[in-house]
Amino acid sequence: VAVGLLFVVFLLGLRHVFLLRGKDLHLDVEKSVVLDIKTELIWKFNETNNVAKCGFNNDPVVFDKYEGRAELFRQNYSLLLKNVQHSDSGDYTAFMVGNEDQKVAEYKVIVQVSPVDLTVDSVSGSSDSCNLTVTCSTVDSQISSIFTCDAQNCSQVEENSLKTPDYYSSLIVYLHGDFIICNHSNKVSWTDSKTKHYCDTRTGKFKGRKDMND
Numbered sequence: 001v002a003v004g005l006l007f008v009v010f011l012l013g014l015r016h017v018f019l020l021r022g023k024d025l026h027l028d029v030e031k032s033v034v035l036d037i038k039t040e041l042i043w044k045f046n047e048t049n050n051v052a053k054c055g056f057n058n059d060p061v062v063f064d065k066y067e068g069r070a071e072l073f074r075q076n077y078s079l080l081l082k083n084v085q086h087s088d089s090g091d092y093t094a095f096m097v098g099n100e101d102q103k104v105a106e107y108k109v110i111v112q113v114s115p116v117d118l119t120v121d122s123v124s125g126s127s128d129s130c131n132l133t134v135t136c137s138t139v140d141s142q143i144s145s146i147f148t149c150d151a152q153n154c155s156q157v158e159e160n161s162l163k164t165p166d167y168y169s170s171l172i173v174y175l176h177g178d179f180i181i182c183n184h185s186n187k188v189s190w191t192d193s194k195t196k197h198y199c200d201t202r203t204g205k206f207k208g209r210k211d212m213n214d
């Protein structure tokens with residue numbers, strides 16, 4: 001299942017932005033912004049977290065939690081947030097703050113899981129069985145698993161998490177029928193990759209076919 005890199009839909013008056021973990025988020029203001037000595041522009045995350053602000057005739061300021069990761073462009077008041085994580089999912093709003101607050105942008109951002117890559121690394125075999133090691137990787141997590149197969153069946157004998165995914169997502173490798181499947185999921189989406197397994201007991205070699213779900 002390939003997830004679109006970035007797409008924006010307009011839903012109930014609120015723009016939804018879906019993007020893959022590790023990508024950069026660009027958000028523009030949706031109304032004209034004019035700052036003066038008493039009015040500044042501020043980008044917020046989830047109501048209470050301030051991301052960055054821009055004052056009249058001042059250089060933009062990025063608040064501590066976003067230091068080095070966010071940028072506010074003075075010429076158009078756009079916000080850039082680099083390398084988004086699942087914890088960046090939520091509501092982003094921009095306000096002109098002066099005598100009164102005026103909302104000039106509002107987005108719901110949803111960070112999705114990244115695609116997975118499943119590879120067969122090594123196969124060792126004898127006349128009646130073979131062992132195969134598969135590795136499943138995403139941009140930031142990796143799992144390795146060993147299967148032992150005879151001419152008909154396979155079973156999973158070992159699993160090692162080489163790089164654990166973050167708290168919000170999971171990465172699992174399992175057998176389903178003739179396939180070894182790797183599934184990467186979080187609350188909003190999942191991606192998978194699968195490979196067909198079987199053991200040629202005459203040569204003890206693994207034969208397989210890589211199959212990417214579209």
Ligand SMILES: *[C@@H]1O[C@H](CO)[C@@H](O)[C@H](O)[C@H]1NC(C)=O
Nearest residue numbers: 028029073074075076077078
């Ligand atoms: C705003 O300015 C930045 C930096 O020049 C640019 O990368 C971005 O595309 C601009 N956004 C719009 C909507 O023009």
Ligand SMILES: *[C@@H]1O[C@H](CO)[C@@H](O)[C@H](O)[C@H]1NC(C)=O
Nearest residue numbers: 045046087088089090091108
């Ligand atoms: C931000 O708000 C969304 C709901 O809109 C919530 O699911 C998410 O957990 C919040 N994130 C943080 C870091 O507070």
Ligand SMILES: *[C@@H]1O[C@H](CO)[C@@H](O)[C@H](O)[C@H]1NC(C)=O
Nearest residue numbers: 124125126127129130131148
């Ligand atoms: C497969 O692995 C098991 C346990 O690691 C080992 O006992 C067995 O000899 C191996 N079989 C082959 C064909 O390499």
Ligand SMILES: *[C@@H]1O[C@H](CO)[C@@H](O)[C@H](O)[C@H]1NC(C)=O
Nearest residue numbers: 148149150151152153154155
């Ligand atoms: C392996 O497959 C055969 C034929 O499908 C079946 O009869 C047998 O019970 C299976 N063995 C195991 C260990 O699953």
Ligand SMILES: *[C@@H]1O[C@H](CO)[C@@H](O)[C@H](O)[C@H]1NC(C)=O
Nearest residue numbers: 181183184185186190191192
């Ligand atoms: C992957 O995992 C998700 C969440 O657990 C599940 O909804 C989905 O059906 C799984 N996909 C496959 C191909 O197993």
